[in-house]
Amino acid sequence: MKKFNRRTLLRGALQGIGVGVALPLLDCFLDTNGKAFAATGARLPVRFGTWIWGCGFIPELWVPTTTGRDYAMPEHLKPVEAYRDQLAILSGFDVKLDGVPNKPHVTGCLGLRTGVPVPNENVKAPTLDVLIGDQIGTATRFRSLELSTSGVQRSYSYRAAGSANPSEVSPLALYQRIFGEGFQDPNAMTFTPDTEVMVRQSVLSAVGDERRKLMKQVGAADRQRLNEYFTSLRQLEQQLALQLEPPAPVRGFVMPDAPPETSLDSEMGNVMENHKLMAGLLARALQCNQTQVFNVLLSDTASNLRRPGATTTHHTLTHEEPDDKVLGYQKDVAWFAQQSMLAWRDFLDAVSAIPEGDGTLLDNCLVLAHSDCSIAKSHAVEGIPIMIAGSGGGRVKTGFHLAGAADPITRVGLTVQQAMGVQVEKWGALSMETNRTVTDLLS
Amino acid sequence: MKKSHRIGRPFGRLIATALTLVPGLWQSAALADPPASLAVYNGRAGFVVTTFSYVLGPDADEAGTCPRGMAKNLAEIYALEPDGRQQPGEPDAAYTARVRQAVAALATLPDGNNVCLHPEAAPADPHFRTVTRSDIPVDGVDLDGKGADSGDYPADDFTSPEGVRGIDNQFYRVVGCSRSFQSTGPSNTFGTEMLTGAWGILVTLEGIDDLHNDDAVTVGIYANADPIQLSAAREPLGFATYAMDQDPRFRATTSGVIRDGVLYTEPVDIRFHSIVNSLRLERPLRHARLQVTLGDDAGLQGFLAGYTPIEAMYDMQYGYRSGRGGDGKPGPLKLRLGTANGAAFVLGHTCNGGWQALHQLADGDCDGRSGECTSISTQYRLQAIPAFVVDAVTASSNAELEKAERVDVY
Amino acid sequence: MFTDYLRFPLIKSGAVCVGLLATLLSGCDRGQSGALEPDPVGGPTVMRRLTESQYRATIADIFGADIPVAARFERELRAEGLLAIGTGEAGVSPFSIEQYDAAARSVAAAVVSEEKRNSLLSCQPQDEAVFDGQCAARIIDDYGLLLFRRPLTEAEQEKYLGAAQQASEQLHSFYAGVKHALVGLLMAPDFLLRIERTNKSATDAGRQQLDAWSKASRLSYFLTNSTPDRELLRAAGAGELDTATGLQQQVERLIASPRFEAAVRAFFADMLQYDLFDDLAKDPSIYPAFNSQVAADAREQTLRTIVDHLITQQGDYRELFTTRKTFLTRPLGIVYRLPVVTRNGWEETEYPLGSHRAGIQSNIDFLALHSHPGRSSPTLRGLAIRDIFLCQEVPDPPANVNFAVVQDPSNQAMPTARDRLTAHRTEPSCAGCHKIMDPAGLTLENYDGLGSYRTHENGALIDSSGSLDGPQFDDVDGLAQALHDHPETPRCVVEKLYRFAVGRDTVWDERAYMDYLIARFVDSGYRVPELMRTIALSKNFFAIDPDSGHGVTTEHASAVTEKGVRS
Structure with missing residues (x-):
């Protein structure tokens, strides 16, 4: 790679001279954003994904009774206790319908993902994974990977109405798509630094050149404040400089074996098996930079999951099964809700099994897990359960439960987009429009 | 119809002293000092309904009301x-x-039509089950006045747990052996749709001299044109402002009396909205009367009872034939068919079974000559809290969105 | 009038109420009504960071209201009771720079976007793929002037033109080059910080004046909370701001402009401490009606009332504490228990007689902000009345106070806050300050922690009698009148407004000038726009005392002045 230097660029343009000094990394930068570095000091990519499970939850078994860091893990979240520090549990955020007829299992899911409630599948805005993908996922082989583990070939990833990105439903097909023909060894790929980033860095450098002159013009107190300004500016330059370095070499990557043929249906045991296989393949694909964006659909939003031998699906049960008179909720529905969280643990296991930098792949992911409704029986879109896993390379904070207090759910989507670098000031429509991020999440 | 004022199940304590009014105080808009616990606007005390459900009898397995089993899908x-x-x-x-x-x-008729769209053309469903006994306690109001003192106590009337006789609730008979209408099933929780703002009900009281006993009050019953306001914990908030529906078919006023803190109204026809699976429907109630206690928290609790035209009831609970989209046009056929057939499967009935039972058990608006009845006695239980009820044609909360539905917002 | 204060119970603990002392001292040589402006005193120049609202307004005024500013702004610093003073003390953290960068890129990208470029850029290149130096220079000069609030120096012109050229060539796009040059301008300290410079030549009794460009900025951010517009910059470049007539013309123009309202809003949002809303939390089980919409509407309610009364009606400032006219939305109606017919948006209305509401201190923004999450607080409310409306400082509580009694609202023996506070006031170390804070706050006990009206607490009737530096009253209407009549009410707003305008605390020698402003304020019938006009037209407003600290002295500004303004 041609060594690019910030001072070279501008001076070169103006005077035709090109000599410069490499900038040392500032200590404070390393301290605050250390996670973005591999052990080599090179940068690690950040990944974004969504993980959807259908038909919501049993509130009393899922919502922690207290907020903040030291909440007691509720029954259905116990499987992910090991990931407590890497999870943010978000309850009580609403899709605001504004009188839009609630199309069961669709309006809530797409409202959360597009910021606009719709009475059908005709989204009025791209889903947030697409918006984030446009920001972080343009340089990889796959713009994004969609997978569905219960046999239905659909996704809730839309660029526009009528064009949902199709999901892979078979582990074997997923394997072939990623690791079959066309697979590129990540370490053999050539790195081309982004010209746009070079330009940005050089412009900031030019602004920084004002330092000496301005410092002479102001008094002592303001000089200190100006100094802070210029140091901060320099730090931003450093971040850009880092982006011009080639990515960290992928270490310890082992080509996965092709998975066996499996039954592609919605029987819970098969779904768990397929999900585990596909999560493992996805984690490998993320590790070797085949994609940086993914969408996993464990079960369709009107959950098609079922028990062996049973013809009644999870979704049907939510409407059909009476509340257990002792427990006060639907017992079989609760079983599926719990299985969904076990699958979520499997997913986190798969992603965190890959070491990366001084942590795991999960540290450099931001996974937004959500359902389509809160209480499926009434298709309620108020309080749709959300979890955020991984810190996105230190871009979000986790380890707590936050109650949304009926705020629009778009606050979460806005926060996640901003954390992933999407330039968005406000997001959503009508009552869902917000410019308020979830500050607890932002580091 | 004959006036028949009977107190049903008592709803907690009656009016507390804080609510006792100086006679004549709230008759004018210039009311000086209405009780703080009531929401008064233009001289009318307003309420918004917060819970709404059918009054049904005991579950089949408890009371043995369905000896031949439950209806089947x-x-x-x-x-x-x-x-x-x-x-x-x-x-x-x-x-x-x-x-x-x-x-x-x-589910398909010989002519290729779906049974749910044309239940009248379908053969009888021998597996549908209804409640035939009357010796079980069922709450509600005596709608037809037969049974008061009992010379002509009809065999199909119920008696309340408190011993009030003559209660007409044929709709309970229709659904009492359907599993989705048992207390643990989903069908009688339709009132939660109100909390999503899909529809709502308002009540106003005017001309009250004494909240405890009053010979003449004016009562308004309206569909709510605004979504109900909730707390973060999804509890309805008191003292919100709501506008009554601008469509006159969804507004009714009647007269009433207050006896010992219970309001009884004269029958009136009213109509509310209903939404199922994003299909907009109507919930009419003919000869409807309120029998509600004015609670010490300034709320209302009690019954709204009347006769639902059976074709409308069929559409609300079984067939969804008249379901409309947000644009007011008939909803997509596929959606109406899918909803009806899906509901039948999930809820455990057949469309024709429901339609036939409604026809068999109808007891209102009967033809004098043929004896054929076109509506069915229906009892709702409701609760309401104070709300300012206004009659205003200001831009709907949804006006912007309707615009957005036409022009893409993105 | 100040003799009233001699009867006022000053705190004996040695921690004297500083605001009161200053008041007493400055009262001695107060000027006569209609007096001439005292000689300019001046303080230091102040390097102030643009606030978030100023940044947004500035971008909207320069590029258009539909240009997105995609950034999260850092929490602003409150100093000496005002964010406006904090802007002169706050640094710029790495987080802020990242956010400014995000904002700059979103703005620049929108400006050169295909939809916008023809209307926002003054020229087009022959070939989009090729750099056009002449056109780029025009654009950079034009927006450089607007963004830096002064013409660019030659060195700056070259720098940003060079950046544009380099970027154009690297990215093979003229517009990409312009975009990156704009990002550079938007990231420059000269944009993000209002660096004030003096005009050495115009000294007056050892005092200096701000140079014309710095004057334009002070005027503009004071009177419109936004950047100088082209006309103001033209006047600055033409030297008109240094003449009385020229200055007056511009001041009248700015006060008459629709942007003036933004300045009044910015001042009162600062004075009323609305930044504290970011931290406002209410226990949802106690105050179910509270949510983020209610919080936002509550602020807007009071700001609307203020704008309507002070600007639209040209009303007496003191009547803000007694007016029953207000503005409501449906979510607010739930808290006030008042009907609001209008479905979406605002309804102009009046608190009904007997609704126990009058004046902005009975609005829920004030009542909720100065309460605890789960209960009201006579002390916090009393403190806020003194601090916000009367500029009377009350010292912090002594360390190690036992608050157990006050903080237990379930204490059956003491059902009301008055009972609990009375018990608490027996502590001698607390009594002094509580005597000052509580009597005003106790009258507001008829409002719960969110601001809904109540007559009882824990079943006991609330005694809402109170007093404020003399007058005794039984209810909130009495408090309203007492605030209206209090001699410190007008003085306080005058001082705060001036400190807001100059971004620093007043200096000792400005006492006479304060008296002058107060006298003019009284003469005008307590009209706030008139007060702002008086400040903007006064020599003191632009005066700089070169010996008072960190003044900027530069040859630079006068050098560019000569080049004049191109627009």
Whole structure:
């Protein structure tokens, strides 16, 4: 790679001279954003994904009774206790319908993902994974990977109405798509630094050149404040400089074996098996930079999951099964809700099994897990359960439960987009429009 | 109809002293100092309904009301046939497909129409079950006045747990042996739709001299044009402002009296909205009367009872034939069909079974000569809290969105 | 009038109420009504960071209201009771720079976007793929002037033109080059910080004046909370701001402009401490009606009332404490228990007689902000009345106070806050300050922690009698009148407004000038726009005392002045 230097660029343009000094990394930068570095000091990519499970939850078994860091893990979240520090549990955020007829299992899911409630599948805005993908996922082989583990070939990833990105439903097909023909060894790929980033860095450098002159013009107190300004500016330059370095070499990557043929249906045991296989393949694909964006659909939003031998699906049960008179909720529905969280643990296991930098792949992911409704029986879109896993390379904070207090759910989507670098000031429509991020999440 | 004022189940304590009014205080808009616990606007005290459900009898398994079992859906009916069961060695998927095919065939009329859209053309459903006993306690209001003192106490009237006789609740008979209408089932929780803002109900009281006993008050019952306001914990908030529906078909006023803190109204026809699976429907109630206690928290609790035209009831609970989209046009046929057939499967009934039972048990608006009745006695239980009720044609909360539905917002 | 204060119970603990002392001292040589402006005193120049609202307004005024500013702004610093003073003390953290960068890129990208470029850029290149130096220079000069609030120096012109050229060539796009040059301008300290410079030549009794460009900025951010517009910059470049007539013309123009309202809003949002809303939390089980919409509407309610009364009606400032006219939305109606017919948006209305509401201190923004999450607080409310409306400082509580009694609202023996506070006031170390804070706050006990009206607490009737530096009253209407009549009410707003305008605390020698402003304020019938006009037209407003600290002295500004303004 041609060594690019910030001072070279501008001076070169103006005077035709090109000599410069490499900038040392500032200590404070390393301290605050250390996670973005591999052990080599090179940068690690950040990944974004969504993980959807259908038909919501049993509130009393899922919502922690207290907020903040030291909440007691509720029954259905116990499987992910090991990931407590890497999870943010978000309850009580609403899709605001504004009188839009609630199309069961669709309006809530797409409202959360597009910021606009719709009475059908005709989204009025791209889903947030697409918006984030446009920001972080343009340089990889796959713009994004969609997978569905219960046999239905659909996704809730839309660029526009009528064009949902199709999901892979078979582990074997997923394997072939990623690791079959066309697979590129990540370490053999050539790195081309982004010209746009070079330009940005050089412009900031030019602004920084004002330092000496301005410092002479102001008094002592303001000089200190100006100094802070210029140091901060320099730090931003450093971040850009880092982006011009080639990515960290992928270490310890082992080509996965092709998975066996499996039954592609919605029987819970098969779904768990397929999900585990596909999560493992996805984690490998993320590790070797085949994609940086993914969408996993464990079960369709009107959950098609079922028990062996049973013809009644999870979704049907939510409407059909009476509340257990002792427990006060639907017992079989609760079983599926719990299985969904076990699958979520499997997913986190798969992603965190890959070491990366001084942590795991999960540290450099931001996974937004959500359902389509809160209480499926009434298709309620108020309080749709959300979890955020991984810190996105230190871009979000986790380890707590936050109650949304009926705020629009778009606050979460806005926060996640901003954390992933999407330039968005406000997001959503009508009552869902917000410019308020979830500050607890932002580091 | 004959006036028949009877107090049903008492709803907590009656009016507390804080609510006792100086006679004549709230008759004018210039009311000096209405009780702080009431929401008064233009001289009218307003309320918004917060819970709304059918009054039904006890569950079948407790009271033994369905000795011949529960109603069945088409899959269960098919399973009764000799080849309707899963064969040994038959894979799940193959059996599921076979059942689906059989159900589709059973739901289709010889002319190719779907039974749910044309239940009148379908044969009788021998598996549908209704409640035939009357010796079980069922709450509500005596709508037809027969039974008060009992010379002509009809055999199909119920008696309340408190011993009030003559209660007309034929709708309970229709659904009492359907599993989705048992207390643990989903069908009687439709009132939660109100909390999503899909529809709502307002009540106003005017001309009250004394909240405890008053010979003449004016009562308004309206569909709510605004979504109900909730706390973060999804509890309805008192003292919100709501506008009554601008469509006169969704507004009614009647007169009433207050006896010992219970309001009884004269019958009036009213109509509310209902939304199922994003299909907009109407919930009419003819000869409707309120019988509500004015609680010490300034709320209302009690019954709204009347006669629902059976074709409308069929559409609300079984067939969704008249369901409309947000644009006011008939909803997509596929959606109406899917909703009706899906509901039948999930809730455990057949469309024709429900339609036939409604016709058999109808007891209101009867033709003098043929004896054929076109509506069915229906009892709702409701609670309401103080709300300012206004009659205003200001831009709807949804006006912006309707615009957005036409022009893409993105 | 100040003799009233001699009867006022000053705190004996040695921690004297500083605001009161200053008041007493400055009262001695107060000027006569209609007096001439005292000689300019001046303080230091102040390097102030643009606030978030100023940044947004500035971008909207320069590029258009539909240009997105995609950034999260850092929490602003409150110093000496005002964010406006904090802007002169706050640094710029790495987080802020990242956010400014995000904002700059979103703005620049929108400006050169295909939809916008023809209307926002003054020229087009022959070939989009090729750099056009002449056109780029025009654009950079034009927006440089607007963004830096002064013409660019030659060195700056070259720098940003060079950046544009380099970027154009690297990215093979003229517009990409312009975009990156704009990002550079938007990231420059000269944009993000209002660096004030003096005009050495115009000294007056050892005092200096701000140079014309710095004057334009002070005027503009004071009177419109936004950047100088082209006309103001033209006047600055033409030297008109240094003449009385020229200055007056511009001041009148700015006060008459629709942007003036933004300045009044910015001042009162600062004075009323609305930044504290970011931290406002209410226990949802106690105050179910509270949510983020209610919080936002509550602020807007009071700001609307203020704008309507002070600007639209040209009303007497003191009547803000007694007016029953207000503005409501449906979510607010739930808390006030008042009907609001209008479905979406605002309804102009009046608190009904007997609704126990009058004046902005009975609005829920004030009542909720100065309460605890789960209960009201006579002390916090009393403190806020003194601090916000009367500029009377009350010292912090002594360390190690036992608050157990006050903080237990379930204490059956003491059902009301008055009971609990009375018990608490027996502590001698607390009594002094509580005597000052509580009597005003106790009258507001008829409002719960969110601001809904109540007559009882824990079943006991609330005694809402109170007093404020003399007058005794039984209810909130009495408090309203007492605030209206209090001699410190007008003085306080005058001082705060001036400190807001100059971004620093007043200096000792400005006492006479304060008296002058107060006298003019009284003469005008307590009209706030008139007060702002008086400040903007006064020599003190632009005066700089070169010996008072960190003044900027530069040859630079006068050098560019000569080049004049191109627009």
